[in-house]
Amino acid sequence: MLEPPLRLDASIVDHWPLQGGCAWPGTVNTHRGSTDIQSRISHHLRGPAPVLLMSKYKLFLLRHGEGAWNKENRFCSWVDQKLSEDGVKEAQDCGKLLKEQGYKFDLVFTSILSRSIQTAWLVLEAMGQEWVPVVKSWRLNERHYGSLIGLNRAEMALQHGEEKVRLWRRGYDITPPSIEESHPYFQVIYNDRRYTTCDVPKESLPRAESLKEVLDRLLPYWDSTVVPEIRRGRTVLVSAHGNSCRALLKHLEGISDEDIASVTLPTGIPVLLELDENLRPVKPRQLLGDQTKIQAAIKKSLFEILKM
Numbered sequence: 001m002l003e004p005p006l007r008l009d010a011s012i013v014d015h016w017p018l019q020g021g022c023a024w025p026g027t028v029n030t031h032r033g034s035t036d037i038q039s040r041i042s043h044h045l046r047g048p049a050p051v052l053l054m055s056k057y058k059l060f061l062l063r064h065g066e067g068a069w070n071k072e073n074r075f076c077s078w079v080d081q082k083l084s085e086d087g088v089k090e091a092q093d094c095g096k097l098l099k100e101q102g103y104k105f106d107l108v109f110t111s112i113l114s115r116s117i118q119t120a121w122l123v124l125e126a127m128g129q130e131w132v133p134v135v136k137s138w139r140l141n142e143r144h145y146g147s148l149i150g151l152n153r154a155e156m157a158l159q160h161g162e163e164k165v166r167l168w169r170r171g172y173d174i175t176p177p178s179i180e181e182s183h184p185y186f187q188v189i190y191n192d193r194r195y196t197t198c199d200v201p202k203e204s205l206p207r208a209e210s211l212k213e214v215l216d217r218l219l220p221y222w223d224s225t226v227v228p229e230i231r232r233g234r235t236v237l238v239s240a241h242g243n244s245c246r247a248l249l250k251h252l253e254g255i256s257d258e259d260i261a262s263v264t265l266p267t268g269i270p271v272l273l274e275l276d277e278n279l280r281p282v283k284p285r286q287l288l289g290d291q292t293k294i295q296a297a298i299k300k301s302l303f304e305i306l307k308m
């Protein structure tokens with residue numbers, strides 16, 4: 001069997017032959033104690049009596065279709081933007097693809113931001129599965145980008161330097177400056193009725209988050225609400241955001257704090273994870289769809305964020 005590469009980097013994105021549409025997560029670093037699916041699988045394949053890791057559950061993660069502010073290159077975060085025309089099409093195409101491939105969902109989880117909910121609806125509609133329950137939680141919201149919300153990333157780079165913006169965007173435990181009451185989107189966000197429905201008082205909701213803090217607020221919900229459904233054998237779709245999905249991938253795949261920087265998800269592309277009985281991946285994640293387009297989108301995003 002072809003040995004997978006040790007890390008996802010720009011050259012691997014370029015040259016590594018995709019196997020069955022798989023994108024191998026950039027994670028090894030067993031010395032840091034991360035649980036690493038590559039070594040788990042290699043271990044099983046190299047052992048005297050190879051044991052095939054059994055896929056017990058299928059889980060789908062989806063970053064919503066393109067939103068208006070994705071197009072304008074602005075930090076959208078907790079601002080409730082709708083999908084752009086292209087984003088609507090991405091979500092519909094995603095649903096068509098999942099239908100063609102014969103997948104059936106039992107339950108969908110979304111954030112309480114419209115772009116993830118609208119994406120879930122469009123996917124279910126295209127699949128003819130509109131009746132499937134959709135459960136919403138703020139804990140799947142996009143990362144709270146604090147005072148950066150609404151700002152254009154390219155302008156930010158000119159003002160603060162590319163390195164600073166790269167750290168704010170991809171440093172695992174770097175929290176951007178908090179949103180202040182004088183911020184143009186403060187009232188828009190915190191006076192929105194949806195934030196009175198959360199399982200914490202409005203005053204305790206975040207004012208800025210690192211990716212680590214996203215994972216910290218997401219995990220209790222994941223463990224208490226989503227995991228039991230997966231264990232019951234339900235096929236779950238999580239329709240969420242770039243960073244809430246990255247946080248989940250980090251958790252499920254045991255990606256290191258460093259390597260998560262180079263994991264990026266294109267909008268509207270479903271990610272299939274096959275998990276064992278302990279909810280650990282048994283094979284590389286699969287980004288479903290046209291592999292040439294997917295790899296081009298990943299490359300573009302990695303170049304833009306990390307200049308890789």
Ligand SMILES: O=C(OP(=O)(O)O)[C@H](O)COP(=O)(O)O
Pocket residue numbers: 063064067070074075076077078142145169240241242243
């Ligand atoms: O709203 C956002 O992501 P989303 O489009 O997945 O909801 C963030 O602005 C993503 O920003 P980043 O890619 O700089 O982390």
